[in-house]
Amino acid sequence: MRPWTGTGPRPIAPDGSAVEHYALLRPEGEPERVHGAIPEGATILELGAGVGRVTHRLLELGHPVVAVDESAEMLAHIRGAQTVRSPIQSLALGRRFDLVLLMSFLIETPDDELRRAFLRTCRAHVADDGLVILQRQPPEWYDTVEPFERHVPGRGVVRLTELDRPGPGLLSATMEYVVGDRRWTHSFTSRRLDDDFFAAELREAGLVLDGFVEGDRGWVRATPAATASG
Numbered sequence: 001m002r003p004w005t006g007t008g009p010r011p012i013a014p015d016g017s018a019v020e021h022y023a024l025l026r027p028e029g030e031p032e033r034v035h036g037a038i039p040e041g042a043t044i045l046e047l048g049a050g051v052g053r054v055t056h057r058l059l060e061l062g063h064p065v066v067a068v069d070e071s072a073e074m075l076a077h078i079r080g081a082q083t084v085r086s087p088i089q090s091l092a093l094g095r096r097f098d099l100v101l102l103m104s105f106l107i108e109t110p111d112d113e114l115r116r117a118f119l120r121t122c123r124a125h126v127a128d129d130g131l132v133i134l135q136r137q138p139p140e141w142y143d144t145v146e147p148f149e150r151h152v153p154g155r156g157v158v159r160l161t162e163l164d165r166p167g168p169g170l171l172s173a174t175m176e177y178v179v180g181d182r183r184w185t186h187s188f189t190s191r192r193l194d195d196d197f198f199a200a201e202l203r204e205a206g207l208v209l210d211g212f213v214e215g216d217r218g219w220v221r222a223t224p225a226a227t228a229s230g
């Protein structure tokens with residue numbers, strides 16, 4: 001992945017996300033959607049929490065949150081949650097949560113090993129009667145997305161450019177964000193996760209594709225597979 005470029009101030013997280021850009025953003029209904037999918041007061045492990053854009057509202061909604069990110073600069077913005085600086089793929093807290101949350105399309109990495117390690121982390125940290133929520137693009141997005149420019153209230157200008165489909169199930173593009181006189185670009189490659197493929201990957205990690213949050217196929221629910229007892 002190419003690093004962020006342009007006039008945006010640093011620091012930059014290892015995945016290319018600009019800390020200051022994320023600090024400007026506000027949640028857009030994600031915390032309420034998560035809250036609606038879990039019991040009151042359910043404990044949450046948030047993987048790739050960034051500056052706490054979603055974390056802070058989840059705390060307000062009454063959920064104890066442990067926020068994990070590999071970027072100390074991102075985590076430094078979080079208040080009120082326990083923070084853990086770690087790569088998701090090697091996280092080993094020795095603790096289980098009612099909900100494990102992996103948002104921001106991190107699961108769509110084109111790196112098969114990394115995706116599988118993310119899923120193993122989810123399985124290792126979810127309670128046996130708990131839930132994992134993973135945010136992906138609905139698979140058909142890979143067929144239909146086109147370059148765009150949007151003026152988003154509170155977010156400035158968002159552009160998607162340099163769109164390419166470099167191989168089966170792969171999509172690469174550059175996101176450009178302009179807020180006031182600041183501008184950041186972020187290039188990425190994503191891997192389409194069709195339902196059958198995703199279900200198989202989840203199964204391999206000991207998880208079962210259990211449906212979608214509010215019927216939105218971008219928000220995948222997974223539960224621990226029943227273990228044989230004996």
Ligand SMILES: C[S@@+](CC[C@H](N)C(=O)[O-])C[C@H]1O[C@@H](n2cnc3c(N)ncnc32)[C@H](O)[C@@H]1O
Binds near residue numbers: 049050054069087
């Ligand atoms: C695009 S930002 C989104 C942050 C937050 N989920 C949100 O919605 O505002 C992605 C975050 O995931 C973190 N991240 C990406 N890959 C990671 C990994 N393998 N391990 C830990 N953190 C990671 C980045 O440092 C960054 O803070």
